[in-house]
Amino acid sequence: MTQPINTWFVEHLGDCDIHSIWLNDHRPEHMPCLEIRRLDWAHAACEARRLGMRLVALWGAEAGCHDRDAHAMYAYMAFAHPEHRHTLLRTPLAAENPELPSISGHYIAACRMERHMQDMFGIHITDIPDPRPWIKHEHWPREAYPLRVDFDARPPLLAEAHGDYDYVRSGSEGVYEIPVGPVHAGIIEPGHFRFLAVGEHILNMEERLGYVHKGIERAMQSKSAEEGLKVASRISGDSTVAHAWAFAQACEYAGQIDVPRRASFIRAILCERERIANHIGDIGAVCNDAAFAFMLHQMHRLREDMARLHLELFGHRLLMNTLIPGGVLVDLGERAIGLLREQTLAIANEVEHLRAIYADHPSIQGRVIGSGMVPVEDAQDIGLLGYVGRASGHYPDERIEEAYAPYDELEVNVPQGKLGDVATRVWVRFEEIAESSRLISELLEKMPEGPIVANWLPPEPGVSGFAAIEGWRGEIAAWVRFGEGGQIDRCFVRDPSVINWLGLELAVREVPVPDFPLNNKSFNCSYSGNDL
The missing domain is CATH 1.10.645.10 (Cytochrome-c3 Hydrogenase, chain B)
Structure with a gap:
């Protein structure tokens, strides 16, 4: 096989004693997919973060009929770098009781993607900072993993009640909860927002999505x-x-x-x-x-x-x-x-x-x-995308990088904001x-x-x-x-909403409750794009 153009990350993996194998059944060659050992999974993510690579996505997939072990399962992660384009890493998992270490300590945005893998594939993520279900709500059967090949989607699922979602709470005097949604006054998609507030000022806002999960991948x-x-x-x-x-x-x-x-x-x-x-x-x-x-x-x-x-x-x-x-x-x-x-x-x-x-x-x-500010450092840590990232000093753009x-054949000029507030997001x-x-x-x-x-x-x-x-x-x-x-x-x-929803939670801290709609619309994340 001809060696792909993007060899930069591969050379660094080799320097770190991370064994990788080129996969010749993946395209395009300038965005290669490498197979690594499961024990190198977290180490590879750590090295990617050290090299300034951006996490693009995490996902799972069962083996296809062409694989030697048709019952195997794989975990994938994709990274991007503004100068060296994209690289995918894949690791095989055991068919029975698949397990993978969390990389959330290196990439904040990985946590919800890992929770999605747990919900849809039953892949157990060890050391994950937030193990709560993400897409699967409380009425889902515990052992129902919709993206596994043996899951039968034809009969109706028998609903099970497992109690309430464990929202972040405060025992402090004067802090109260405001539940908003999932059904809203406007003609928009459903999503639940749980606020902790003192007076009119938001201390914390937590999202609960998944209400329009459609089974797109299946x-x-x-x-x-x-x-x-x-x-x-x-x-x-x-x-x-x-x-x-x-x-x-x-x-x-x-x-x-x-x-x-x-x-x-x-x-x-x-x-x-x-x-x-x-x-x-x-x-x-x-x-x-x-x-x-x-x-x-x-x-x-x-x-x-x-x-x-x-x-x-x-x-x-x-x-x-x-x-x-x-x-x-x-x-x-x-x-x-x-x-x-x-x-x-x-x-x-x-x-x-x-x-x-x-x-x-x-x-x-x-x-x-000045409303809903996301500092540059936080935007880069989360990996905010599009106009949300550009308002906060993070400027990835595939039209330039890819x-x-x-x-x-064109020159694309990307707006470069830094203040990270509603005004800057509108300016972008x-x-x-x-x-x-x-x-x-x-x-x-x-x-x-x-x-x-x-x-x-x-x-x-x-x-x-x-x-x-x-x-x-x-x-x-x-x-x-x-x-x-x-x-x-x-x-x-x-x-992109999968990542940018995290930015909204951060932006509204210390914002008055009446300004939440203003901030929410300045982000305008997609519910449907998250709830695949």
């Missing part, structure tokens, strides 16, 4: 790449393009399919449009939570204009079913290019005008400046709207001629692919392994 099994892509685009409805792109690229890497340049340009245009539309909507919502309703109405008007043009040109307001394995489904003619160019420029100009109005109103500025097509959104508008104009100007789809050929059984795409919330990671007949054998997806 639903992907036995589907074709085309069918799986439709599921992926519905993981989180406001990130349709980004999730579809990450999944499609993982499949294309596995199948070693070269996507036509024109198709990659169209994908980027769609993804940047998705970024603009969501930032516009969220800026309006943040202002509305601070009683500045004017901005809400103006921003919703602009977002509606975008949705109507999406419906006209691509057949769907949220751009669903626009990507397919190997390319895109809809081409852009001269008229479509002209309409997109004209609207993108008009919206960018109007957003800048609204930005000046927003900045000139003390009533909104007094609510957002430089996948067509961003390998305004900056990203302007930058995405510029990128769309450049993409439309440089649009190459040629086909919009390559012939899709499923890879051999046992081959896996991994991809990371910069969605509007931040990095989306997808891993796909194929089985017999070109069907999906195993799949894993990590939405």
Whole structure:
């Protein structure tokens, strides 16, 4: 096998006496997957942290039919470095009573991913700082592990009651609990927030999610790449393009399919449009939570204009079913290019005008400046992603670090905030709207001629692919392994919200209770993206 480009981390592992084996059934080669011993698991994570690598994801997967031991189980972790791209590590686990040491001492964000592995696979994580169930709620049977191959999803689960979730509590006089949700007053997804407060000031906020768990990873099994892509685009409805792109690229890497340049340009245009539309909507919502309703109405008007043009040109307001394995489904003619160019420029100009109005109103500025601060050190420790990370001095961006097509031909300017408050998170959104508008104009100007789809050929059984795409919330990671007949054998997806939810808990400490909605919307983490 030709040695992949990314050998930097591998050389360091060797220097630390961590034995690793190249896996030749994983793609792409510049993001290799290495098999290490279970006893080296925590040591490898420690070394990755020492080298300044960022934790991308942890997940589990049972062996496929191609493996020598079809009953084996594997644990995976993926890391990224701004100069050396991604590396995946895999370790085999015993089929009976699988066990793995926690790496939460090195990476804070690992804890909830480890809890997910315990819930879904029954992998026992030793020394985990928080062993409570995460996705599985109290009524789930204890021995039901939905992602194991022997789990029968057809009969209804017999509910069991195991008592209440063990929320963090305080015995101090004057500290009281405020339960909020999981059902909310607005038309939003369910999630529970438990506050500890003194007067109006929040001492601690704890999230309880998992109410919209959909079994996405299980639903992907036995589907074709085309069918799986439709599921992926519905993981989180406001990130349709980004999730579809990450999944499609993982499949294309596995199948070693070269996507036509024109198709990659169209994908980027769609993804940047998705970024603009969501930032516009969220800026309006943040202002509305601070009683500045004017901005809400103006921003919703602009977002509606975008949705109507999406419906006209691509057949769907949220751009669903626009990507397919190997390319895109809809081409852009001269008229479509002209309409997109004209609207993108008009919206960018109007957003800048609204930005000046927003900045000139003390009533909104007094609510957002200094509220919900996440310091730079904490943002880097957690690994906050997207606009949330960029507001707090953490700037990973896959469009630059991975430089996948067509961003390998473009210069992407990433806003670099440091104050980490609501005001800075809104500032980053305004900056990203302007930058995405510029990128769309450049993409439309440089649009190459040629086909919009390559012939899709499923890879051999046992081959896996991994991809990371910069969605509007931040990095989306997808891993796909194929089985017999070109069907999906195993799949894993990590939405940026899985990490960013941790930042919200930290941000609202010492914030007045009435300012929680303001902070929550400034993060706007996806419930659905977390509850796969």
